[in-house]
Ligand code: HEM
């Protein structure tokens with residue numbers, strides 16, 4: 038977990054240096070805003086991982102000496118198949134058509150998206166990861 | 168619809184016997200439509216993107232046919248504009264990227280880290296459907312009254328406004344890219360989470376194959392860059408339909424803002440396309456040189472450095488607008504040469520004194536190195552503003568980025584020949600593969616080298632006709648012939664797929680004496696990938712397992728000293744971290 042955190046934090050720090058340099062050299066707001074977005078993208082999750090890394094025992098995948106047996110047990114629940122991504126995708130497709138070809142595609146598109154969101158949530162409650 | 172789920176349990180150690188598990192599964196079309204298996208989704212991505220590449224390639228051949236003679240009337244100006252726009256859009260948005268992070272990475276990353284699937288399998292399936300839907304919408308543009316989008320793949324404002332480019336075709340282009348943008352973001356999230364949370368025990372970050380590292384960095388770049396593109400597209404749509412005037416002067420907007428947003432995505436994007444293929448050849452070269460990769464950590468840091476720098480160089484596409492900070496963007500662009508140089512050094516050092524076998528994947532890796540080098544060096548020229556003021560919007564720029572992207576295409580073909588036996592359990596014919604490689608390699612370079620010269624002679628890009636007296640005709644014919652040879656190489660590829668499928672040569676688990684985990688499981692791998700897994704004690708676990716007596720090679724051992732070894736603790740419930 039620690040290396041993961043450090044990788045993201047280093048990206049954040051690098052982007053911070055670039056943002057400061059860019060802002061004072063160019064004074065251009067849109068680029069600076071996007072660069073600051075990148076700083077946050079590095080620091081926020083990176084800080085979270087690092088914070089946890091300090092507080093937990095290294096996981097088997099963090100330890101060079103871990104044996105395969107240590108990873109034994111359930112590591113997650115993976116669906117074998119699900120129709121909801123397809124339904125959601127179809128809804129998004131219709132919504133995309135609505136943007137280009139006319140708003141009458143929107144109600145069925147939005148409807149499918151809502152149904153798929155409900156469906157996938159129900160499926161998850163019965164166990165499973167999205 | 169039945170819900171089929173399985174608690175995935177960790178695979179047993181390699182020593183124990185596998186216990187095959189069988190599930191009742193739907194078959195055929197329903198299975199494909201509802202599949203959340205990363206291997207199925209990865210393959211769907213690969214074949215969809217290859218199909219789109221063939222469509223985009225056919226458009227390129229039409230464009231080249233038009234340019235083969237100075238005043239050709241094969242295509243109208245309108246058709247020409249639509250074709251170069253859609254060619255570029257299909258190739259960049261719908262082919263190279265989705266092939267790399269949706270196809271290859273999806274298939275290979277979980278296998279290489281010993282994971283049963285991607286972290287969010289249903290989100291992964293959604294990524295694919297969004298991508299497919301977006302691609303269809305983009306192609307539908309051709310069937311609208313206004314025709315397909317014709318403002319270039321970069322959609323510069325104010326050309327892309329409702330006044331200058333009215334109609335449903337441009338709107339379809341925008342809608343398509345919003346969908347594929349979300350698809351890419353979801354894939355990025357999925358890859359990062361998979362790599363952070365689903366590695367096998369002992370697979371520390373610094374034991375991950377370089378391909379996985381590169382995909383991690385690519386995914387982070389996706390998360391930095393794509394949200395900017397997607398929001399810029401929403402703004403453009405709002406401009407066109409709701410009169411927001413973000414990018415139009417008349418309402419107080421700033422047209423060049425579009426370029427800022429677009430290239431803030433656009434330059435990281437070129438590395439989102441390139442890094443996966445850097446990873447591919449970093450897998451191929453050691454295997455066919457029979458040596459561990461030279462400078463593992465150097466490779467990782469070079470990848471991180473390239474990615475970090477690439478977010479601060481977008482202005483080099485805007486030098487001639489006159490409103491960007493030339494020295495800043497020039498400096499950062501030139502700095503990218505340093506980590507890229509380190510990578511080239513390491514690739515060559517890996518081959519140095521290796522026992523090289525020139526299989527198709529290895530030839531493609533070498534073809535990649537040469538072609539990418541040409542593109543990278545001419546990128547350095549363009550990164551210098553005085554040169555760029557001359558070269559901007561000429562065929563020199565077209566040649567630069569085609570060198571780079573054709574290099575990626577060559578690497579993509581290498582990746583297909585390399586992982587095909589794993590994906591399907593049978594080989595692609597290597598002899599036909601070599602024919603294909605040489606046609607491709609000669610074809611692409613015969614296309615781009617005339618373009619460099621044309622650019623130096625001042626031929627502008629995006630023109631459908633040119634004057635006879637400019638001395639451009641012969642070079643254009645050469646480029647067209649090169650493009651046709653490239654086209655033939657893909658026919659040879661299709662032929663090879665057919666012939667190899669017709670007379671299958673079955674592939675074992677580890678056809679190339681590969682060193683990473685995907686070569687340990689069966690070809691093709693079972694559902695959830697592994698029934699057993701070898702101990703992971705270096706970045707080459709399968710090599711260690713198959714060659715227990717091999718002399719340890721110091722260079723790679725010292726890279727993986729157990730510096731952060733902690734006292735062995737039994738894994739107990741609460742240290743999963745999630
Ligand atoms: C060594 C690093 C690189 C440098 C310094 C570099 C530099 C440049 C520069 C300065 C331009 C703008 C030229 C102009 O419009 O006047 C440009 C264009 C372009 N480059 Fe690169 N480049 C590099 C690598 C790459 C890579 C790896 C890719 C693709 C995977 C790529 C793809 C492109 C594309 C697509 C364009 C043209 C965009 C357009 O105007 O349509 N470049 N490059």
Ligand SMILES: [Cu+2]
Nearest residue numbers: 434437483484
């Ligand atoms: Cu660039």
